[in-house]
Amino acid sequence: MNEKLELPPAQMRELGYRVVDRIVDHLAGLNGKAVGAKGDPAALRPRLSEPPPRGGVPAEEIFSRLERDVLPYIMNICHPRFFAFVPGPSNFASVMADALASGFNVFNGSWLGGSGPAALELAVIDWFREWCGFPEQAGGLFVSGGSMANLTALAAARHARLNDRTAGAVLYYSDQTHSSIDRALRVIGFLPEQIRRLPAGGGFRLPLEALARAVAEDRRAGLRPFCVIANAGTTNTGAIDPLAETAAFCRAEDLWMHVDGAYGAAAMISGRGKKLLAGIELADSLSFDPHKWLFQPVECGCVLLREADLLKAAYRIMPEYLADVHRNVAELNPCDYGIQLTRGFRALKVWMSMQFFGLESFAAAVERGFALAERAEAKLRAMPCWEVITPAQMGIVTFARRGADHRFYARLHEAMLRDGYALATSTVLNGKTVLRLCTINPRTSDEDIERTLDWLDALAGLVSP
Numbered sequence: 300m301n302e303k304l305e306l307p308p309a310q311m312r313e314l315g316y317r318v319v320d321r322i323v324d325h326l327a328g329l330n331g332k333a334v335g336a337k338g339d340p341a342a343l344r345p346r347l348s349e350p351p352p353r354g355g356v357p358a359e360e361i362f363s364r365l366e367r368d369v370l371p372y373i374m375n376i377c378h379p380r381f382f383a384f385v386p387g388p389s390n391f392a393s394v395m396a397d398a399l400a401s402g403f404n405v406f407n408g409s410w411l412g413g414s415g416p417a418a419l420e421l422a423v424i425d426w427f428r429e430w431c432g433f434p435e436q437a438g439g440l441f442v443s444g445g446s447m448a449n450l451t452a453l454a455a456a457r458h459a460r461l462n463d464r465t466a467g468a469v470l471y472y473s474d475q476t477h478s479s480i481d482r483a484l485r486v487i488g489f490l491p492e493q494i495r496r497l498p499a500g501g502g503f504r505l506p507l508e509a510l511a512r513a514v515a516e517d518r519r520a521g522l523r524p525f526c527v528i529a530n531a532g533t534t535n536t537g538a539i540d541p542l543a544e545t546a547a548f549c550r551a552e553d554l555w556m557h558v559d560g561a562y563g564a565a566a567m568i569s570g571r572g573k574k575l576l577a578g579i580e581l582a583d584s585l586s587f588d589p590h591k592w593l594f595q596p597v598e599c600g601c602v603l604l605r606e607a608d609l610l611k612a613a614y615r616i617m618p619e620y621l622a623d624v625h626r627n628v629a630e631l632n633p634c635d636y637g638i639q640l641t642r643g644f645r646a647l648k649v650w651m652s653m654q655f656f657g658l659e660s661f662a663a664a665v666e667r668g669f670a671l672a673e674r675a676e677a678k679l680r681a682m683p684c685w686e687v688i689t690p691a692q693m694g695i696v697t698f699a700r701r702g703a704d705h706r707f708y709a710r711l712h713e714a715m716l717r718d719g720y721a722l723a724t725s726t727v728l729n730g731k732t733v734l735r736l737c738t739i740n741p742r743t744s745d746e747d748i749e750r751t752l753d754w755l756d757a758l759a760g761l762v763s764p
C-alpha cells in the first residue's frame with residue numbers, strides 16, 4: 300500500500316532515468332529498425348485486458364510488459380522511412396519539454412493558474428502570427444491538433460458571422476479538403492445540404508469559377524453563403540488552393556475565409572513555403588499543426604484568428620467560480636479563447652525546441668522535406684513500371700504502378716507492413732488509387748528515398764497478379 304502515491308527522490312530518479320534511457324535507445328536505433336508493426340486484435344487485446352493489480356507491481360515487470368505487449372505495436376511516425384499519411388518527425392528537445400510540462404503539471408487555462416506559461420504561449424503564438432503574416436491584433440491558442448483547430452476556428456466564424464444562427468448558411472470547399480472539416484461542421488450543427496463540396500479543378504485546387512457560380516446560385520435561392528475553406532497544402536497531394544484569389548473573392552462577397560494549414564502552414568518558416576503560400580496572410584482564420592511539419596511530438600495544434608477578439612467573443616463565458624481569474628484585463632486567460640479549461644502547456648515544446656535548434660535549423664528541416672519529395676519524383680520518372688501522378692509538391696509525391704488496379708495497392712500495403720523496411724500509403728485521386736510518399740522527415744536520407752523506391756519496386760513485382 301502507498302496511499303500517498305509517492306516515491307522517494309532516489310526512486311523517482313531511477314524511474315526517470317530508466318524512461319529517458321528507453322526513449323533515447325528507441326530514437327537512436329530507429330533507423331535500423333522496422334517502421335513499425337500492427338498487432339492482431341485477437342492476439343493483442345486478450346494479453347492486455349485484465350483488471351488492475353490490487354497492489355503495486357515491480358518496475359522491472361511493468362517495463363518488460365510494455366516492451367513485450369505495447370511498445371512494439373506502434374507505427375513509428377518519426378521513422379526516417381515512414382512516408383505514410385503525414386509523418387510526425389518529432390524532436391528530442393520537445394520530448395523533454397513535454398516531460399517538464401507534465402512533471403510540473405502546468406495548468407495552462409488561466410493567467411492565475413500559470414502566468415509564466417500563459418505569457419510563453421502568447422509569445423509563441425506571436426511567432427506563428429508573424430510567420431504567417433497576420434496583423435498585430437491576430438492571435439490564437441494551442442489545441443490538440445488540426446482537427447480541433449478547424450473546429451475551434453469554424454465555431455468562432457459561426458459566432459462572428461451568423462450569431463450562431465446557422466439556418467440557410469452555406470459553406471464552400473473543394474473535395475480535396477480534409478475530413479476533419481466535415482466532422483467539425485457536423486459537430487457545430489451544419490447539415491449536409493449546407494455544404495458545397497466542389498470537385499477540385501486543375502492541380503487538385505479549389506475551382507474559383509465553380510465557387511463563384513455556386514455562391515451566386517445560392518444567393519439567388521435565398522440562401523446565405525457564409526464561409527469558404529481553402530487548403531494550404533492538401534493531405535492528398537500537397538496542392539495549395541489559390542489563396543490570394545480566394546481571399547479577394549471572399550472580401551468581395553463578404554465571406555469568411557478559413558485556411559486549413561494543418562498540413563502545410565508550418566512551411567511558412569522556409570523560403571519556399573513562404574513563396575508558395577502567398578495569400579495565407581489574408582485568411583480570417585487559420586489552422587496550423589506543429590505536430591506535423593514543425594517537428595513537434597503529438598499533440599500539438601494551433602488555431603490563429605485574424606481578430607483574436609473573435610475567439611474570445613465565441614468562447615468566453617464567466618462563471619462565478621472563476622471570478623478570481625477574471626479581475627484583471629491585462630491577464631490573459633487561455634480558457635477564454637477555446638473549448639478547454641484545464642489544458643496542458645503545449646507551447647513549451649515549440650519554444651524549447653526552437654531555443655535548442657534555432658529557427659534556421661527548423662527552416663532548413665522544412666526545405667529538406669521539399670527536396671526529398673523532388674528526389675523521389677526524379678527517381679520515379681526513371682523507373683519504367685511507375686508513373687508520377689502528381690509531381691512533388693509541399694513534400695508530397697503521388698504515383699501509380701502502370702497497369703495496376705486498386706486490389707494491387709491493398710496487397711502492396713500488406714506486403715509493406717510484413718516487411719517493415721518502409722511504409723507508404725495509398726489514396727484515391729479522380730477515382731483512381733495511387734501511392735503517396737510524404738517526405739517531411741528531415742532525418743530521411745537521400746539513400747532512404749532511393750532504397751525505399753527500389754524496395755517498393757521489388758515488392759510490387761512480388762505482389763503483382
Ligand SMILES: *Cc1c(COP(=O)(O)O)cnc(C)c1O
Nearest residue numbers: 444445446477479534559561562
Ligand atoms: C492532418 C490534417 C488535419 C487534421 O489534423 P490532426 O492534427 O490530425 O487533428 C486537418 N487538415 C489537414 C490538411 C491535415 O493534413
